[in-house]
Amino acid sequence: ETGVTQSPTHLIKTRGQQVTLRCSSQSGHNTVSWYQQALGQGPQFIFQYYREEENGRGNFPPRFSGLQFPNYSSELNVNALELDDSALYLCASSRRQGSGETQYFGPGTRLLVL
């Protein structure tokens, strides 16, 4: 069973630029969630996608957007990058079905905004 993968592992951008982060879900999973983890903090929920539609959103501005594709892979897009967007971005996948659902995380993408 293939685990959750994310790309790239590291990224450096400048303020005002746009960035796209990618995630491949674990095999058999149909739900993907994105989290932002700042240094010394726990992960914070950005949004979740189920069957290619946004299915819940945390307290993040609209410049954070996402997509889920038919193969359940996903993208996180951030426009107009700000210095505070520097963080570890985590993708988690899960399988929504009748016997419970646990989110499994990828290794993350570390984004640095200069």
Next chain:
Amino acid sequence: DQQVKQNSPSLSVQEGRISILNCDYTNSMFDYFLWYKKYPAEGPTFLISISSIKDKNEDGRFTVFLNKSAKHLSLHIVPSQPGDSAVYFCAASVAGIYGGSQGNLIFGKGTKLSVKP
């Protein structure tokens, strides 16, 4: 306002002894709780979960206890091993209609566990 609190930033334990990591929550709507372990440069790894209909769940060396009246849960690791040294996150959510967690996991800030040989 932090809904999930891990008040101990760090914990040091001798190999072979018990490690007890604590977590408190404020939102009474939470009914599904998870513990994750995180090594540097890796994503969080799922350890164990518990739903609010239980007060204990055990998996090998890991046991999670839930006290709903106190809004408190704890993770016990027995016996502790040096490989357990990592940051441990407590997370909570409202259970989905199928059980398990759904969507918005709320995390604590983590507790760094050091297990000394």
